[in-house]
Amino acid sequence: DAKTTQPTSMDCAEGRAANLPCNHSTISGNEYVYWYRQIHSQGPQYIIHGLKNNETNEMASLIITEDRKSSTLILPHATLRDTAVYYCIVRVSTASKLTFGTGTRLQVTL
């Protein structure tokens, strides 16, 4: 699986959009981009995934660049409950093993 690079930490004001970047410059054509988050003392939670096209669900939007070498997770209106560590993972869909990096610690403040 391709390696990903994320900033160690980010801050965001409550009510504003949180934009979390991820670099995956060695991604292969059959690899998906997945995002998970882990709120303190809980197991990681699936957020969204995509291959080439931008994706949106009730939790977030995923923007993938045309060359697929980077992506951005967008939380449109961050709340205090979105404070968590966010993991960007690249994975071949047919391969079940997920490898987690150290992620981005997002702090949402009043």
Add this chain to the structure above:
Amino acid sequence: DVKVTQSSRYLVKRTGEKVFLECVQDMDHENMFWYRQDPGLGLRLIYFSYDVKMKEKGDIPEGYSVSREKKERFSLILESASTNQTSMYLCASSSGTGIPKDYGYTFGSGTRLTVV
């Protein structure tokens, strides 16, 4: 909702004890996983299983074994617990391979194990 249930939230065991961590999922998922999480090291894969009675080593299998006798249950065994196995243990499950609308892993809430 998919549920992955880990039998204990907190556990304290003595050095040398045999420890069983149990995980049960209710979505008929083929794949199950055990991770441990330590500060500064993130989540590391210990073992995983693609099917009943099948198991494969992850990145850090030493000191652990697993058992999957039924599809819904995946047990992690510490044969002789040591203090360096004090950690948060997380179980996860996922559906079969090659499914475009694969929603990834579902994790349990974790078991915080302390070995004294």
